[in-house]
Amino acid sequence: xxxxTIQSIGAYDFLMSNGYLRTLExxxxxxxxxxxxxxxxxxxxxxxxxxxxxxxxxxxxxxxxGIKKRPDMRIKGYSNKGDKIVLLTVEVDEKDVLLxxxxxxxxxxxxxxxxxxxxxxxxxxxxxxxxxxxxxxKVFNLDYDDEYHGFMKNKSIQATMWEIKIEQIKKVxxxxxx
Numbered sequence: 001x002x003x004x005t006i007q008s009i010g011a012y013d014f015l016m017s018n019g020y021l022r023t024l025e026x027x028x029x030x031x032x033x034x035x036x037x038x039x040x041x042x043x044x045x046x047x048x049x050x051x052x053x054x055x056x057x058x059x060x061x062x063x064x065x066g067i068k069k070r071p072d073m074r075i076k077g078y079s080n081k082g083d084k085i086v087l088l089t090v091e092v093d094e095k096d097v098l099l100x101x102x103x104x105x106x107x108x109x110x111x112x113x114x115x116x117x118x119x120x121x122x123x124x125x126x127x128x129x130x131x132x133x134x135x136x137x138k139v140f141n142l143d144y145d146d147e148y149h150g151f152m153k154n155k156s157i158q159a160t161m162w163e164i165k166i167e168q169i170k171k172v173x174x175x176x177x178x
Contacts, residue, residue, distance in 0.1 A: 001062070001091065001092055001093070001094040001097060001159075002068075002089060002090070002091055002170070003060035003061060003062055003089075003090050003091075003092060003097070003159050004060060004061045004070045004071055004087060004088065004089055004090070005058060005059065005060040005061070005087075005088050005090065005164065006071065006073075006078050006079065006085055006086070006087055006088075007021070007085065007086050007088060008079070008083070008084075008085060008086075009084045009085065009086060009174075011086075012086040012088070012172070015164065015166060015169075016166070019165065019166045020163050020164065020165050020166065021058060021163060021164045022051065022054050022058065022162065022163045023054070023055075023056040023057060023058055032109050034111060035105075035108045035109045035111065035136075036056045036057075037055075037056075038108065038133055038136060039057065039098075039100075039108070039160060040055060040056055040057060042098065042137075042140075043057060043098050043160060043161075043162070046098050047095065047096055047097065047098055047161070047162075048096075050162040051162055051163060054162055054163065057098075057160035057161060057162060058160065058161055058162065058163060058164055059158060059159070059160055060090065060097075060158065060159040060160070060161065061156070061157075061158060061159065062097075062099055062157040062158065062159045063155065063156060063157040064156045065154055065155075065156055066151075066152060066153040066154045066155055066156075070087065070089065071087065073087055073173070073175045074178065075178070076177075076178045078177055078178075079177035080177060081177055081178060082176060082177060083176070083177040084174065084175075084176060084177075085174075085175050085176075085177050086172060086173065086174050086175070087172075087173045087175060088164070088169055088171070088172055089169070089170045089171035089172075089173075090164055090168045090169055090170060091168055091170050092161060092164075092168055096161050096162070097159045097160070097161050098140070098159070098160045098161070099140070099142060099157050099158070099159050100139040100140050100142075100157070100158055100159075100160070101139050101140075101141070101142060101144070101155060101156075101157060101158075102155070102156035102157060102158045103155070103156065104138060104139045104144075105139050105158065107136070107139075108136040108139060111132065112132070113127050113131065113132045113135050114135040114136055114138045114139070115135070116138075117148050118148055142155070142157060
C-alpha cells in the first residue's frame with residue numbers, strides 16, 4: 001500500500017539517523033488526547049500493539065478528495081507558512097495500517113457524537129461518554145457514500161500506523177510550506 005506523510009525536517013532527520021519515525025507523545029496536542037488515545041486503542045485491536053514506548057500513531061494520507069495520489073504541496077495548510085517540510089512516499093503492508101475518513105475523524109477530535117443522519121444529529125438528547133466514543137467507530141466505515149457523510153468521489157482517507165521504517169521510504173520531496 002502506498003501512503004504519503006508530511007513531516008518536519010526535524011522528524012525527517014530523526015528518521016534518517018535512527019532508521020524509524022514514531023510520534024512523540026510530548027508533541028501531541030493536549031486538546032485531542034482523548035481522541036488520540038481512543039484511536040490508539042482501536043489500532044491495538046485491529047493491527048496489533050505499538051512498539052515499546054509508542055503511544056500515538058503516525059498519520060499519513062491514503063486518498064485525498066477522492067483520488068489516490070500524493071498531496072498537492074502547492075496547497076496551503078500542511079504546515080505554518082515558511083516551514084521547511086518533507087513529503088515522504090512510503091510503501092507499507094496494509095495489515096499494519098488503519099484507514100479512516102478524514103472529515104468524520106474531526107467529530108471524534110472535537111469529542112462529539114457521530115450521527116447516522118441529519119435527523120439523529122439534530123436530536124438534543126443526552127449521550128453518555130461511552131455512547132459518544134462508540135459512535136466514533138463510524139470513522140472506519142469508508143463505504144458511506146451519501147450527502148450527509150460525504151460522497152466517495154470527494155473523500156479524503158487518512159491512514160494511521162505505529163511507525164515508519166527507513167526501508168519503507170520510496171520517495172523524499174522537500175518543500176517550503178505555503
